[in-house]
Amino acid sequence: MLVTSAWPYINVTPHLGNLVGSVLSADVAARFYRLRGEEVLMVSGSDEHGTPIEVEALKQGITPKALTDRNHAYVAELFKRWGASFDNYTRTENPVHKEFVQxxxxxxxxxxxxxxxxxxxxxxxxxxxxxxxxxxxxxxxxxxxxxxxxxxxxxxxxxxxxxxxxxxxxxxxxxxxxxxxxxxxxxxxxxxxxxxxxxxxxxxxxxxxxxxxxxxxxxxxxxxxxxxxDVEWGIPAPFPGAEGKTVYVWVEAVLGYVSATIEYCRRVGKPELWREFWFGKDARSLFFVGKDNIPFHTILLPALLLASGEGYNLPWNVSATEFLQFKGEKASKSRRIGIWIDEALELFPVDYWRFFLVATRPEAKDANFSWEFFADKINADLNDTFGNFVHRTLTFINSRFDGAVPQAEQLTMEDEAVLQGIREKVETMAEELEAAKLQSAANTLISLSRLGNQYLNEKEPWNLLKTDRARAAAVLYVAAQVVKALAVASAPIMPGTAEQMWQTLGLAGSVHWCRWSDALEPLEEGHKIAKASPLFRKIDSTAEQLDELLAKVREKMANA
Ligand SMILES: [Zn+2]
Ligand SMILES: [Zn+2]
Missing domain, CATH: 2.170.220.10 (Methionyl-trna Synthetase; domain 2)
Structure with a gap:
């Protein structure tokens, strides 16, 4: 499974809309397929040739290479902070790429x-x-x-x-x-x-x-x-008589998916492995792009691959997102409309953003960012539902059951229904992720936590404890299984939060090394968990306050 994102064009830092359509979506898919046990290779890189870079470098009075050296280093570091699990995040100035394109x-x-x-x-x-x-x-x-x-x-x-x-x-x-x-x-x-x-x-x-x-x-x-x-900044065109011309940037950027695979395989000492990803009968390639990039991936890339006559696999799926608008307008750096991926991380933890962007991913139509919408999603879904359920369950087990998963002597039909609900939600989520319906998958994840939350509210184990300790224990046993499933199922979307849950559950290794099917492996009775701390915090600032905060962050970053 080759998972790729459109090569970010690094004349400027990407904004949140760029990120959700490319790198973030690819990362969620790559993490999911790894959990499924697929051999996954996630590649992309900085697209650094072409006219917008030259235009920007001219504006700044520096050479294009000086501009892209700086921006590539900056953006590559930001993607790490966003949790992007690239196997190879390269750039179009690398020699493997240039040689391959020619x-x-x-x-x-x-x-x-x-x-x-x-x-x-x-x-x-x-x-x-x-x-x-x-x-x-x-x-x-x-x-x-x-x-x-x-x-x-x-x-x-x-x-x-x-x-x-x-x-x-x-x-x-x-x-x-x-x-x-x-x-x-x-x-x-x-x-x-x-x-x-x-x-x-x-x-x-x-x-x-x-x-x-x-x-x-x-x-x-x-x-x-x-x-x-007819530009200087790019890969020299290899055709006889074409001296002084360079290769059109989109042609080389789409070929970069192949060269990045080759570069990775050479680096790990398996120089022929790349062929399995591009020619293998059981290999699949998955591309995440913004809707304006569709023709380059469904026409130009397949055309180039076909024209080579070598029998390359053509793209298996191209998942294209619509645009993310900001308060009803298209992002524009010059007009200061939008939020950029460096600024966002100064404002809220990365998993808040990852969850919000995936849960509102513009799949069928353009989406619109507003602070009210953001705060509402984080508060209602992450804090009040997901976070609240997990925290109540774990702290209750900590305080009332000595930190050990309680014993369920007898399960009622309602308990069984919740356990069945876990299986159904986890299965649905896998189908949605397979179909690149990431937005639906994020919402199914929340619905699983909602199931747990409602169950706790109905059963009231804190009251049961006074009258029927065995029942309270059974309820907490079931709730703990929902928490375990949530830890695994949230790993592709909120990798840091998932890991925090995994560690609190006292499970070995890392959630990112386990299998998707582990979501359904029950925690054993008596299994010891660690002390829980809250996963999220409520956002209680108003939109005006958040705008002011963003302005301060911008000022600080401009001065840095
Ligand atoms: Zn002119
Ligand atoms: Zn037009």
Missing amino acids: EFLMKIYRNGYIFAEESRMLYCERDQRFLPDRFVEGKCPYCGYEHARGDQCDRCGRLLETTFLVEPHCVICGNLPVVKATKHWYIDLSQLAEPLSEYIKANRQLPANAKNFSLNWIQEGLKARAVTR
Whole structure:
């Protein structure tokens, strides 16, 4: 099982919406499949070439490499703090990647899928440079969106060429560009339309949003797509006569999934192992991307792999999220709309964020972040339901049963129903995670804790203790089994919290080394647990107070 996330583009630090669509979702899936006993490899890396990096470096007055060295180190460290369990988080400047991309492109060139053509590109006479991709903005010819970029429209998602833009302007100086002749190398996607369409139709995992979008696009007619650019910052194009050109950033970024696998396998001394992940009959690959990245993973990547003629496995599933908006608007660093992944960790513990983002993951439509919504989810689901149930159960066992799982002499039908409920919820959650329905899985996890909470409220073991100690013991025995199941089942979503529960339950090793099926292995009677401390704290600040707190964090970080 190869689990990947879209390569974060590191011109800026990712915001929460970037994270939930890529790295966080991939991490939840990778952790789940490891618990299932699969051989999992989780890879991604910093996408550091291309025009937005150059644009940002120009703005800051430094070289692109200086910018990406700094940002890659910063972002890689942040992902660790977010608990991302990458086997390899690499970068597109690494030599394994560069070499692989060049060799791969030469292979498809020799296979006849690449052709060169004199074409007319936008050129800024003031800056004396061609304006590919994000160096130019204008109106989308399809939907009329005013701020479409040279390579893609953010509103309708269509891939564009810069010359398609209506009323284009140079993003460096704002001037109207001219059209100038230059030579570029193209991949002839039309030759691949039929196998691509067959692949997408036959793929049972692809969610409807990815499937429909891709099939529509193929039906409209796949145009040849330039794989070279007139920019300096990137991988030199390997084609004969292409000196001075570099490889289009999306082409190399999607090939990075392969090169990152190769790099990892070499590093662990098994240089041929990567083939099992990319050619193995029983290997599956799972991609987590934002919806604007769908065509690169369902069209461009499969097209490249097919064109190699080598028999690569095509993506098994591409799970695409919609956008996370902030108070009804798209995240924008310049307008200070949104929350960035470094700021978030200064405000609340990482598992609060991981839980919130997964439980509200924008799967069917755009989601909207507000402080009220965040505080409500944390308070109602994590603190009052999950945390409260676990803490009541464990402290009660600590104080009234000498810290040992009580003996259940006799289980009633209601007790059995709760134990059955554990099995059903854990099974449902596994099905949801298999289907990449992470949001549903997070909510099933909470419903399991709700089941335990309601059971405690109904049985009132604190009262039973006065009249029927054996009944109270049986209830606490059952409740302890719910806590055990919650510890395992929460491991993919809240790894730190799960580990805290595992340790408090006095279980050996780490929850992250166990198996998903261990959720259903009961704690034995008499098993000793440790002293419990609360898992979460209630958020009682208002939205205004949280906004002020965020502003303070920003100020502190800007000065650091
Ligand atoms: Zn558009
Ligand atoms: Zn210009």
